[in-house]
Amino acid sequence: MHIILPKTLAPIGTNPLFFLVGPIRGGDDWQKKCCELLEEKMCQDFDVAVPCRWGPKHPLYTHRVVGFQDGFGRQLLWERYYLAAAGRELGKGCILAWLPCESETNPRDDGQLYARDTYGELGEWRGRFMCRPNRNEQLPFAIGAEAEFPGFDVIKRNFDDGLKGRIHFATTLEMTVEHAVSTLY
Numbered sequence: 001m002h003i004i005l006p007k008t009l010a011p012i013g014t015n016p017l018f019f020l021v022g023p024i025r026g027g028d029d030w031q032k033k034c035c036e037l038l039e040e041k042m043c044q045d046f047d048v049a050v051p052c053r054w055g056p057k058h059p060l061y062t063h064r065v066v067g068f069q070d071g072f073g074r075q076l077l078w079e080r081y082y083l084a085a086a087g088r089e090l091g092k093g094c095i096l097a098w099l100p101c102e103s104e105t106n107p108r109d110d111g112q113l114y115a116r117d118t119y120g121e122l123g124e125w126r127g128r129f130m131c132r133p134n135r136n137e138q139l140p141f142a143i144g145a146e147a148e149f150p151g152f153d154v155i156k157r158n159f160d161d162g163l164k165g166r167i168h169f170a171t172t173l174e175m176t177v178e179h180a181v182s183t184l185y
Helices: 031-041 077-086 118-129 151-163 173-182
Strands: 001-006 015-020 047-049 094-100 140-146
Touching: 001 094, 015 031, 015 077, 015 118, 031 047, 031 077, 031 094, 047 077, 047 173, 077 094, 077 118, 094 118, 118 140, 140 173
Parallel strands: 001 047, 015 047, 015 094, 094 140
Antiparallel strands: none
């Protein structure tokens, strides 16, 4: 497992690439568990773009790719680049979205709406997938959520309406990871 952290420019090679979409602030460290689950499920080497600013004390920091560390001026540019690669516009991979409820013990504390960026990313990629010409291809996208994630019913309806049932919705992180891995084969 090779972890690409924000603003690091690393070459996109032949390894599958996963991009993790979901709340960061207030979402606990679901990304760590997701990376560990991916490592259990994958039968080959892989890369995962994790939009968290993990430091040297994080247990998975040793898996980080040491590329050009300031390869992007802003994290948003980094995210767009690796989302496109995972969404198979630039490479082979899968966008993995997990939508946990806001943490009760470590909620978002900056006054901003929980998961505010996640909603926009999901909408953008729903639109991109709707514009793909091959309506029979398996989409490189796996989405799961806890039942009480705010607005998940609307997210599901929008995906179902726009993509006519081409998206599978999981109810656990484990199921989401399994579906993401299955999109590669």
